[in-house]
Amino acid sequence: MAATKQAVSDVQTLDMGQIELREVNATLQAAPSTNYTQFEILNTRGSHAIAVGLDAEIEVTVIGSTGYYCAGMNKLATVHVTGSVGPGVAENMMSGTVIVDGDASQYAGATAHGGLLVIKGNASSRCGISMKGIDIVVHGNIGHMSAFMAQSGNLVVLGDAGDALGDSLYEARLFVRGSVKSLGADCIEKDMRPEHIEILADLLTRAGADAKPEEFKRYGSARKLYHFNVDHADEY
């Protein structure tokens, strides 16, 4: 009789004061062949590339703050960071969930294709740059040049947005509750239709955000830069 795999309730602790980063990531990446589904990582001390390349429905709690590219290329896993994260959190995420209790440095969720990234503090510049389908919910503010060339997915900001929001935007939807310092080239405010309220309500609920969809404004592409027009040459 084939053994049935059962999830064990134990949390496996990976202490970076004791083991190297490569072993931490190798352990997490090998999780599908073990019975462990829950992990916690201790003594991160701002290290780079923690919990990257995961490809299974596991839950990872990172205690403390991280450096560059935490939870990069994530697929299926849920990664929860109790501190703040450095540049490029959840970069190129495919699916799964990444939650950051603190702040995120620049280019959070860059180029990511799917999944949900929740930042409970602020995100700095270039949040969601070139996003390709990820949903990002920032409880605080975002910095300048956010959603630059964003292609699809949703960026939700409960606070304010910095300069040049959505510059050269494609089809990503941007929802901002607070002020927008300035809009980038080809980014305009758009009507909030019932389907947008529905999308936003779902994202706010999933992100544990205490805000009403009606409080937000929607921004999107004016679609004037899609084809070259000599009259718009100065906007490139």
Add this chain to the structure above:
Amino acid sequence: MCGIVGLFLKKEDLRPKLGDMLTDMLITMTDRGPDSAGIAIYGADAGGHKITVQSDSPASDFAGLDVALGEALGTPVAMKQADTHAVLTVAEDALKPAVAFLEARGLRIMGVGEAMEIYKETGLPRDVAARFNLRAMGGSHGIGHTRMATESAVTTLGAHPFSTDADQCLVHNGSLSNHNTMRRILSEKGFAPKTENDTEVAACYISSRIAEGANLGQALEGTLDDLDGFFTFVMGTKNGFGVVRDPIACKPAVMAETDDYVAFGSEYRAFANLPGIDTARVWEPEPATVYFWER
């Protein structure tokens, strides 16, 4: 790349540990800059003006240097040596002749000031710190740099910090694109850079603004108008410590503040050993915004 660290102590009791804390921060930034490392430290008032000099042949150049300088000036001179560097302390009115005497002997002047001493060399930050015994140095504040060279050669003089006026020093992560134009403008003003390095141009620019009457904050503000390129700057003065990033702010920066200190790092990793970091206020400095502290 390049790594920057800085630490400004608010309380006296941590001062003996400044070198130790900065050294940990510096070594953590080795990945960002393994070419060279340097530190400017604002130590105790030595009762005169300190001149930090460097020599590639310290054994012969520093032997009897204090006696020779003392005889030339007609007054005793205190000297302490650390590897390729020596710090000579002279009275204020003897500063100019002392610098002229030391330059005539072929020594490189790294910086002068009542409080500031500068130590920098090529090599891994760990090795540079050990050569100068940076851990044992105390002080009120200091800045450090680990270099990955882009704009000029890997040499001692190309390492940071750059000091272009008394008690002033600058470290930089980034690269400037109008440094040749600025070099000409600053040379006409009497603030000619001595090296080919772009960061020294920025240091000369800030020194020129302070000489014209600007305070640290105003001088740093001026870099946003007059310098073109990528930069995160951290500047030290006798009583102060300031930070500014260019408007694009690609070059990373993170700061931490507690009741005991203000700390700067290119990455959060640099703070991992600082006391009370878990409860410190940690934030990323905004682009095109000047932050400075003075006591």
